[in-house]
Amino acid sequence: MALTFQTVIGLEIHVQLATKSKLFCACSTDYIGARPNSNVCPVCLGQPGSLPVVNGRAVELAVMVGLALGSTVQQATRFHRKNYFYPDLSKDYQISQYDLPICAGGRLSFRDDDGVEVSVAITRAHLEEDAGKLVHPSADGRLAGARYSLVDYNRSGVPLLEIVSEPDITSPAHARRYTEEIRRLVRCLGVSDGDMESGSLRVDANISQKVSDGRWGSRVEIKNMNSLRSLERALEYEVKRQRKVLGEGGEIRQETRHWDDGEGKTRPMRGKEEAHDYRYFPDPDLPPLIVESDRLKGIAAVMPELPWQAESRLVSAYGLSDDDAKIFAESADTVAYLDGCIRAGADPKRAANWIRTEVLRVLNEQKIDLATFTLEASDLASLLALVDGGKLSTTAAKDVFDVMVRDGVALEPAMTASGVTAGLVEGSQLEDIADKILAENEEAVEAVRSGRDPKGKKVKFLQGLIMRETRGQADVAQVEDLLRRRLI
Amino acid sequence: MAVGEKEVRHVAQLARLEVDDGEVAALVEHFNTILGHFERLKEVDTSSVADVLDNAVVTPWRDDEVRIWENRDEALAQAPDRDGDYFRVPQILEEA
Structure with missing residues (x-):
């Protein structure tokens, strides 16, 4: 019997929160087009001795999303350090949340393209800081070939809310719809501009296949999808690729793949094979984050x-x-x-x-x-x-x-x-217009009068010109009547 | 819990630190001494101590206001390597 497959997709959506200042320092979040490293300070540059102070507005925006998704807003949470060594992180760790995300659980329901109701469970949504931007000055702007890289920390520390779905999504089209709904939500809440192209909404997808013979393909993570269209295309490509491998009895490698929009395919990212070892631990610089009940009620009261x-x-x-x-x-x-x-x-x-x-x-x-x-x-x-x-x-x-x-x-x-008056164009005003049109179209008038318009096409033509001249403000019956009298 | 050479080399690799073979043995010992202190701390009965989340110290909320830091040029000047407005770092791992 031929094998059948079931697609399993979970999405991680990073939403940049629309605050004026960064998550843990007072630097501006306005980094697009800004002079490199102009919105930086000791905190977001990771200087020793600097201390993070949380932006209350970012917490409020995260809570709003949680309330909208029906999550449990955890009133006592904390921040963890996620350690990894990469130049886009000035501190060599990212401040994130681990065991106690600000929003736990929730659900997002929507209709798919065929109008069928789809419901996706939300695992969690947590606050974290964005990383800096790397610029690779090789000929084609890609990493390969560059002998050095340039770092701009303007984006470092911009608040992000990472919304993680359960692997409830069963097709690339549903993944796209889910993302559309999240985008619509954050825009409506004023929580983010949700622009995928500029990176204020970024989607990573985990996708795998369940085979009818009982096998489960490994989970593959797809990155670099910068529009709804590339999200759907990347996942469609990946579904085909994984089904082909599994269909031929092969195995799917658990890996991170990079979507190449120009080529229309996903490619493994090299150098990422080393298993992630983030060594999360509670950030000692940040005591527990408490959302007081009054504050929570206040946010709920002003939800749009x-x-x-x-x-x-x-x-x-x-x-x-x-x-x-x-x-x-x-x-x-x-x-x-x-x-x-x-x-x-x-x-x-x-x-x-x-x-x-x-x-x-x-x-x-x-x-x-x-x-x-x-x-x-x-x-x-x-x-x-x-x-x-x-x-x-x-x-x-x-x-x-x-x-x-x-x-x-x-x-x-x-x-x-615009020379328009309210009310019908009628009486002498209408007669003047009709006479002007008739005078300008002698040929048609002659044809009608001498009986060379058996189908009434020329009368309709003149009627149309009059209606247009009155901007549709004349009564059609009155115009017909007037023409009949004038064209005898 | 004790660590061996393998763990020490792994941690060094994660931190991008070069550790020569001679140093590894000494580091294994240091690591285990430190871990030993924590093992001892674990023996303390903390059942009557409130959870850290119930601690009286909570993180303060800052207002969402922008303040420009005036010393960015100084920060750039102290970088080991720079290129105009950018910090310059060694080549990042190659893409496939």
Whole structure:
């Protein structure tokens, strides 16, 4: 009988916490584009005699994630030293947590691409400090060939929360979905920007295969996946590779492999064969970390609405489709904007439609976010009220919207600037427009009058021009009637 | 618990310290003396002592405020090797 395989994946996600200062010192965490070694001090340079002092905000952000994941927030925890010798660590140890992580247990549930509910248990989430950055000045920027390396400690000590899942994930697609959900969560909580490309969210995967003949393939760790797409591709590659080896009766080597996005394959990392021997021990510089009950209650009280809570509220309260709700719940700002619009009187579905198609389009085009978007939710609501009241066509409203956004002005001046008036274009105003269009299209007019428009195509053409001239603000029946009278 | 040559060489390797054969035997003895002290400490009855987590000393929380350290140039100047703004270190292990 042919062998069948079951994929087993566990993920470790490192999230950089959005604090202003580092985890154990007051240096800035703003290292991207900063002059090398400009955000450093004796603590993050590992100078003898320097002492770490924990950043309370980082602890709070970690607690928020724990509460959102349904973890047990351990009120009495401590920090350990994880010892290893590598130049990106100034102290030759990383301050991390070992036996008592700040968050223990938890669960993350989501729907997969087919809409099937998936639930992944969380093992733990612990606080630790980031390492520095190594620069390898060889021709192609890779390690091989360089005779020396350069170290920048600006990132050294930036707070990280490492979220570890149980090996509950059964496919590369689910691994990607799980990561998307974690990213959405940390963004919504304001805990991290969750950007994989810049490294504020980094994923390591442990993947193995269970074979139908009872064999278990060894666990392989995959690193260097810098986007959701490369995460899924790397795991798909690894599933195939491991199944092929096991299918041929071979054995999987327990090792760490490096994803090469250009080549589209994973490769073993050399030099890492030596078993890790981190010799964890409690950091004597840091007494126990206590999260007082009052503090914990205070954090719980200011927890924002979680993405999955927002998603179901948008469906039940506003009647949005599941897909729309998901798009909105991607960011708390978008949800707040929609809420603001609806509070100011807009119809929920129309508001959702406009925000999704028009507002998000502008944000995309201008590469900005809602925080810097000039159009207030209430201004959009007053514009939509005119559309709802039949005072403004969708076409005209879009023109006005563009002016409001472009010039940063309120509804009235935007309408004046775009030459749009509320209400139907009718009577003499409509007649003037029709006459202008007819005068500009004598050929078509002649054709209709002399009976050379049996299918009425030219009449439709003229009607279209008139509607366009009124920006859709005329009543179609009135236009048809007017044309019939003019074209006899 | 006692250690032998193998453990000493392993620890030296983890710390990237060069230890010649002559030193190993002496280090084995030092290690075992130190470990012996801890073995003795283990004999103390600590059942009435509160867990370290219940200790009155707790880690203080710092406010999330940035302070710039002014002496980074001095720190760089003291490095054994530098390259402009960077610390320079010997070549790191090769990739496959």
